[in-house]
Amino acid sequence: MAQIIVENLRKHFTVARRRRGTLGALVGVVRRDHKIVKALDGVSFSLEAGELVGYIGPNGAGKSTTVKVLSGILVPDEGRCEVSGRVPWRQRIEHVAHIGVVFGQRTQLWWDLPVVESFELLRDIYRVEPSDYRPRLEQLVAALDISTILDTPVRQLSLGQRMRCDVVAALLHAPGLLFLDEPTIGLDASAKLAVRKFIRELNEQRGTTVILTTHDMDDIEALCSRVVVIDRGKIFCDGDLEALRARVGVERRLTLELEHDAPLSIDGATVVSRNGGQVVLAFDPEQLSTAELIARVTEQHPVRDLLVEKSPIEEIVAKLYDDAQEDPA
Amino acid sequence: MRPYLAIFKARFRALLQYRAAAAAGLLTQVFWGFVRIMIFTAFYTSSTAPKPMALAELITYVWLTQAILRLLPWQLDGEIEQIIRDGNVAYELMRPVDVYGLWYARAFALRTAPVLLRSVPMLVPAYLLFGMGAPASPTTAVAFVLSVTAAAALSAALTTLLSVAMLVTISGRGLHTLTLSVVNLMSGAIVPLSLLPDWFQPTLEVLPFRGLLDTPIRIYLGHLPAEAIAGAIGHQLLWTILIAAAGRAVLRRALRNVVVHGG
Amino acid sequence: MSALEPLRLYGRYFATSIRSQLQYRASVVMLTIGHLLMTGVEFFGMWALFDRFGHLQQWRLAEVALLYGMANIAFAISEAVGRGFKAFGQMVRKGDFDRLLLRPRGTAFQVCAQHFELVRLGRLLQGLAVLGYAIVELGLLDAGSRLLLLLTAIIGGACVFTGLFILQATTAFWTVESLEIFATVTYGGVETTQYPMSIYRDGFRSVFTFVVPLVFVNYVPGLAILGRPQTIGPWWLAWISPLIGLAFLLLCLRLWRLGVRHYRSTGS
Numbered sequence: 001m002a003q004i005i006v007e008n009l010r011k012h013f014t015v016a017r018r019r020r021g022t023l024g025a026l027v028g029v030v031r032r033d034h035k036i037v038k039a040l041d042g043v044s045f046s047l048e049a050g051e052l053v054g055y056i057g058p059n060g061a062g063k064s065t066t067v068k069v070l071s072g073i074l075v076p077d078e079g080r081c082e083v084s085g086r087v088p089w090r091q092r093i094e095h096v097a098h099i100g101v102v103f104g105q106r107t108q109l110w111w112d113l114p115v116v117e118s119f120e121l122l123r124d125i126y127r128v129e130p131s132d133y134r135p136r137l138e139q140l141v142a143a144l145d146i147s148t149i150l151d152t153p154v155r156q157l158s159l160g161q162r163m164r165c166d167v168v169a170a171l172l173h174a175p176g177l178l179f180l181d182e183p184t185i186g187l188d189a190s191a192k193l194a195v196r197k198f199i200r201e202l203n204e205q206r207g208t209t210v211i212l213t214t215h216d217m218d219d220i221e222a223l224c225s226r227v228v229v230i231d232r233g234k235i236f237c238d239g240d241l242e243a244l245r246a247r248v249g250v251e252r253r254l255t256l257e258l259e260h261d262a263p264l265s266i267d268g269a270t271v272v273s274r275n276g277g278q279v280v281l282a283f284d285p286e287q288l289s290t291a292e293l294i295a296r297v298t299e300q301h302p303v304r305d306l307l308v309e310k311s312p313i314e315e316i317v318a319k320l321y322d323d324a325q326e327d328p329a
Numbered sequence: 330m331r332p333y334l335a336i337f338k339a340r341f342r343a344l345l346q347y348r349a350a351a352a353a354g355l356l357t358q359v360f361w362g363f364v365r366i367m368i369f370t371a372f373y374t375s376s377t378a379p380k381p382m383a384l385a386e387l388i389t390y391v392w393l394t395q396a397i398l399r400l401l402p403w404q405l406d407g408e409i410e411q412i413i414r415d416g417n418v419a420y421e422l423m424r425p426v427d428v429y430g431l432w433y434a435r436a437f438a439l440r441t442a443p444v445l446l447r448s449v450p451m452l453v454p455a456y457l458l459f460g461m462g463a464p465a466s467p468t469t470a471v472a473f474v475l476s477v478t479a480a481a482a483l484s485a486a487l488t489t490l491l492s493v494a495m496l497v498t499i500s501g502r503g504l505h506t507l508t509l510s511v512v513n514l515m516s517g518a519i520v521p522l523s524l525l526p527d528w529f530q531p532t533l534e535v536l537p538f539r540g541l542l543d544t545p546i547r548i549y550l551g552h553l554p555a556e557a558i559a560g561a562i563g564h565q566l567l568w569t570i571l572i573a574a575a576g577r578a579v580l581r582r583a584l585r586n587v588v589v590h591g592g
Numbered sequence: 593m594s595a596l597e598p599l600r601l602y603g604r605y606f607a608t609s610i611r612s613q614l615q616y617r618a619s620v621v622m623l624t625i626g627h628l629l630m631t632g633v634e635f636f637g638m639w640a641l642f643d644r645f646g647h648l649q650q651w652r653l654a655e656v657a658l659l660y661g662m663a664n665i666a667f668a669i670s671e672a673v674g675r676g677f678k679a680f681g682q683m684v685r686k687g688d689f690d691r692l693l694l695r696p697r698g699t700a701f702q703v704c705a706q707h708f709e710l711v712r713l714g715r716l717l718q719g720l721a722v723l724g725y726a727i728v729e730l731g732l733l734d735a736g737s738r739l740l741l742l743l744t745a746i747i748g749g750a751c752v753f754t755g756l757f758i759l760q761a762t763t764a765f766w767t768v769e770s771l772e773i774f775a776t777v778t779y780g781g782v783e784t785t786q787y788p789m790s791i792y793r794d795g796f797r798s799v800f801t802f803v804v805p806l807v808f809v810n811y812v813p814g815l816a817i818l819g820r821p822q823t824i825g826p827w828w829l830a831w832i833s834p835l836i837g838l839a840f841l842l843l844c845l846r847l848w849r850l851g852v853r854h855y856r857s858t859g860s
Contacts, residue, residue, distance in 0.1 A: 013858065014858075068690070071693075071694060072693065072694075073690050073693045073694065073856060074856055074857075075853075075856045075857045089856060092693065093696045093697070093698075094696070096693070096694050096695060096696050097696035099694075101694050103691075106687075106688075106691075108691055110608060110612060111612070112612035112613075112615045113608060113611060113612050117608060117611070120604075121604055121605065121608055124600075124601050124604050125601065125695055125696070125697055126695070126696060127597075127696075153615070349767060353773035356773055356776070357773060357775050357776050357780070360776045360780055361776075361780065361783070363796070364780065364783060364784055364792075364796075367791055367792050367793065367796070368641075368787055368791060369641075370791075371648055371649060371787075371791035372641050372644075372645045372648055373645075375645070375647060375648055375649045375650075376645035376646055376647065378644060378645050378646060499616070499618060499619060500618050500619045500621075500622040500623075502619065502622075502623060502626075503618075503619055503621070503622020503623045503625070503626050504622065504626075505626075506622075506623055506626025506627060506629075506630055507622070507625065507626045507629060509626070509630060510626065510629035510630040510632070510633045511629075511633075513630070513633055514633040514636060514637065519633060519634060519636075519637040520637040520640055520641060524640065524641065524644055525637075525640045526640055526643055526644070
């Protein structure tokens with residue numbers, strides 16, 4: 001039986017619109033406009049225990065609404081949702097005792113206090129037995145390498161340190177399901193790697209189910225075997241990473257800074273734009289590997305600098321959306 | 330002038346957004362007015378002691394207080410507090426305007442916008458229904474408006490000084506609360522100043538705080554002879570200048586430290 | 593789990609809150625003194641009126657000071673304990689309420705426990721000083737049962753004021769605008785009940801009797817403590833003030849639950 005079952009979930013919001021300018025503000029005193037937003041427009045999927053799923057989509061697509069419903073904060077208009085046999089919004093307290101949530105943009109730690117005091121307070125809030133708490137904390141502290149900052153007030157931590165502490169805080173009660181919302185946002189490269197490594201191990205060794213929402217394609221590639229894409233309240237794509245790639249193609253871009261402004265033509269790559277010595281090439285890494293492409297370029301021209309980029313999530317989703325418009329299946 | 334006007338408009342617009350708050354604020358002020366009038370009336374009717382002002386005047390005093398109460402520096406400029414707390418004050422130096430002037434203008438808008446918005450809907454029913462009296466004469470009416478403006482200028486100077494003080498002390502909020510207790514007592518917001526003990530009067534006369542509330546109201550009631558009005562407004566303006574000068578000096582010193590120590 | 597467990601957790605929250613406030617010791621001290629003075633000048637105003645007029649109807653300063661002390665102590669306790677509710681609008685606006693919903697505890701409990709506002713001790717000290725003056729002046733020091741009455745009335749008063757803060761917080765689920773109207777029953781409630789109810793007009797008095805039951809936790813027990821005839825109801829009314837306060841508090845918590853339900857269906 002699946003750990004998470006979501007069937008035909010719908011949720012709409014009423015949003016007030018403000019008028020502009022002084023006159024608008026005066027009119028707004030008397031009358032306000034409302035508009036209905038369908039945040040979830042019939043969302044269905046299911047998850048087995050132990051999966052590590054990327055849940056992606058542009059801003060306002062319905063990602064955080066889904067997470068709020070799954071975590072028991074929000075009651076949907078209609079549809080069915082069960083997590084480990086519980087309906088999150090009906091059995092909020094029992095439900096949240098078994099899940100962990102990390103918001104990348106905000107902390108759940110007490111700002112002015114040493115990290116360890118927040119952990120102790122959470123231990124009591126979640127009713128963790130001291131005999132379970134101590135070994136678990138030791139393990140987490142070692143895995144995320146935060147032993148040196150346990151006595152530092154949270155407000156003095158760097159973003160990366162704080163994020164690692166927040167991950168520990170979300171796992172003190174050993175939840176079977178973990179929601180991660182933008183866990184690597186704003187982190188430097190090494191902190192990102194550390195967080196990703198930990199998440200992978202948590203999933204592989206403990207079998208913790210992880211739902212990851214992110215804007216960072218690298219997070220998805222490093223972690224997720226399965227990706228669910230949502231846009232405008234609907235699921236657009238649900239499958240493994242390869243399936244997503246197959247659907248949108250995985251065009252990459254190579255930006256070159258050439259020593260000399262010269263004509264350039266490479267088999268398997270197209271010139272997207274050029275501006276003096278700066279050239280942007282688009283290519284498909286399945287057909288032509290990045291290394292091979294760079295080799296071909298440097299064969300022809302001396303290169304001062306280069307940068308390889310993946311299409312950001314926004315572009316992928318836009319592409320998916322375009323495809324759906326063209327082919328309303 | 331343009332940036333200052335823009336500040337004022339923005340403040341006004343911000344206030345208009347909160348329509349329920351404005352209506353509720355008005356109701357609250359009327360409510361307090363009634364409570365205070367009932368308390369004073371009970372004292373007046375149960376005692377034969379000599380009274381410094383008639384009950385009708387006292388009622389007018391209360392309604393005028395309720396109408397212009399928001400002139401008092403009850404809260405400081407939240408955005409400036411934020412700038413100071415975050416240590417972003419150095420960026421203020423990069424604006425092409427005088428920092429003190431800008432902050433003062435913000436404070437002036439902060440003080441006057443709510444009073445402009447609320448005083449009329451407060452005073453009309455107070456005058457028509459709740460027993461507030463008319464100004465003693467057309468001259469005192471004009472002098473009252475001038476004196477209220479001076480009170481706003483004085484309060485803005487005090488607000489700015491308290492904001493600036495946050496740059497030099499970490500207990501800025503404590504200092505603000507301390508000042509407020511003095512302001513509340515010595516401006517006439519708690520009890521009309523003439524009802525406070527006689528031995529207290531000379532102190533009240535000299536200090537700036539009566540200029541925030543009591544002075545305009547005394548002018549309205551005709552308690553000041555025509556020749557004393559100019560002096561009373563002069564007292565308000567003199568203190569405004571002194572407090573503004575102090576604020577400017579503290580700000581200059583604090584900003585110099587910011588520049589020298591790099592924030 | 594024992595029934596005392598939430599109390600222990602509150603204790604831990606309490607200690608945490610105090611410790612984090614004490615990080616800014618100088619500021620806390622200054623603010624406490626500030627609050628002491630802020631409320632102190634209010635009493636100075638009352639004293640000045642008595643100084644000028646001698647008495648208020650048939651009441652002397654010490655008698656009114658008793659009501660004043662009771663009202664201010666009860667209010668100070670509510671302000672310290674109910675700070676989370678008072679500042680709740682901001683919490684909803686910043687989206688921090690979601691975090692509380694993610695924890696396996698009651699929401700009202702968490703909002704209440706998260707912050708104990710130390711600086712409200714200023715008002716408490718002031719109220720205690722005024723009450724102390726009244727007790728000494730009225731010779732109540734060895735009047736055992738009346739002191740007990742005083743204590744129960746203060747508990748009832750703290751319940752009513754806390755209930756009002758909860759109501760105020762509940763409105764934040766529907767509107768982002770800070771509802772100043774509640775100042776009329778919270779701050780207005782202290783201001784009003786620190787004088788004898790007999791000086792107010794009937795309509796006004798009924799608001800604080802039937803809408804907000806502040807009369808039952810202040811004036812009614814106050815009359816009994818002062819040995820004055822009960823004007824509002826039977827004599828035993830003075831003894832059930834904590835029950836009335838508790839009933840009001842529970843009613844407010846009911847409404848809070850409605851608010852939480854609304855929040856969870858609109859997400860705003």
